[in-house]
Amino acid sequence: MTDTGQNPITDQVYKARQFCEDKGARFTLLREKVYALLLEQQGAVGAYELLDTLKLTESNAKPATVYRTLDFLLEFGLIHKIESTNAFVACHHFDCNHPVQFLICDTCGDVKEIQSVGLKDTLDKQAQSVGFRVVNQTIEAHGTCAACQ
Amino acid sequence: MTDTGQNPITDQVYKARQFCEDKGARFTLLREKVYALLLEQQGAVGAYELLDTLKLTESNAKPATVYRTLDFLLEFGLIHKIESTNAFVACHHFDCNHPVQFLICDTCGDVKEIQSVGLKDTLDKQAQSVGFRVVNQTIEAHGTCAACQ
DNA sequence: AAAATTAGTGTTATTATATAACGGTTTGTT
DNA sequence: AACAAACCGTTATATAATAACACTAATTTT
Structure with missing residues (x-):
């Protein structure tokens, strides 16, 4: 997969994979899917709403599946949590180190x-x-x- | 009950009653108790922790009891919710109108x-x-x- | 290449946080 | 006294998050 400039989401996922691998972290298929799902949303999404969407392709997904994945993405700054709504949102510029x-x-x-x-x-x-x-x-x-x- | 300067919590509760009544709101015994409990805490408290404490004197208290009371106190600015910890904290200067x-x-x-x-x-x-x-x-x-x- | 270690995932169960809905009671108003 | 509104008791349920354990895949060590 390369950055073709054709699909913003694909490109962003590609950037995320590079970012993780540069840090020695594994950007697994599950993590990629969850990150991509968040990129597709226009706003922030609750964990269980995300779970429902994830289940469409990963029928065995459970709360722990989602929360573990979100924890990873949060840890590496690929997503943020909105505390006032208990929802999650993709970050597009995890590589710069700005406050948010x-x-x-x-x-x-x-x-x-x-x-x-x-x-x-x-x-x-x-x-x-x-x-x-x-x-x-x-x-x-x-x-x-x-x-x- | 008057402001005697003897007990900070009693005085604060008194101020809160005045504040509510000035606005035509009823500062009921339940609301007073919950507000007083929050004033006694040094930090913020979760709703269910608060419920446990409340139960010591109001053995029939339930989640709805606490949340309804918290909603009232929030609405009138007598307490604040800490979003990042889902906890509640008493406000001491609800009468001034400052940001927080x-x-x-x-x-x-x-x-x-x-x-x-x-x-x-x-x-x-x-x-x-x-x-x-x-x-x-x-x-x-x-x-x-x-x-x- | 085999063994050992670590990281990741599947699964079940449980805990924590919050609200809905309905009926009864108290308070305030006419 | 009658009425309306606000408040509270109660049951049930929805929503958000974590714990614990077994199993599998990847990485490292030997």
Whole structure:
């Protein structure tokens, strides 16, 4: 499989495989399928909704199947978890190392990922000023996207 | 019951009752008890942990009892939900109208609430720049508090 | 190449979190 | 007193996530 520029999802999956293998991690068929399913979604998806979709081709899939796979994808930054909705969303630029924040449209369900270093730094500084050392951040905004206004 | 300055929790409960009644909402005994229980905790508490505690005095309490009460308290801003841990924490200054962010210590479990207008505005602006209108924000930092370092 | 080790998956069961629905009771209003 | 609305008790169920164990595939060591 090569990056042909023909199919965005295929290309993204290819990039993900390269990324994993470069790190000595195995991008198995199951992991590829789950990642591809998430890429196909326009918004974030719950684990059980994802399971239902996965079952169409992997009839023996179970909750643990999905959660284990999601754990792997999360660990390598290929996907993100939206904490406020318990849903998962594919990440398209796992190779750059930017902080991440989400804009979640409550009307159409679309999730836009933004990468604001300024936002991250502001929170880090606020924390630092009270002696708190930040390890990771959850920043999610709910509202209405441009298209839905 | 008056604000005597003797017991911080009693005083806070008193303030909460005033606040609710000013808004025409009923601060029932159940709501008072749940709010008081949350005030007694040092960190955030899960709904079922709260239920167990509540059962000590309200032996007939059920999940719905707790969730309904939490919903009321959330609606009036007397408590907050920590999305990244599915836990609830009492708010001490529901009367001021500041935005809210949380610093969650993963070592001792303590939750510190901060109110940074700058942080809120930064996120609002970032969103605005891509045409997104923010209705509410979830900002939570995990890490290590000053005491635990 | 065989053995040993590690990583990944299948499967069953269980735990944790949250809501729906309905009936009865209390509170506030007319 | 009658009525309506809000609140609470209760049962059932939906949704989200993990534990534990056996088996298989891949990788490393010998």
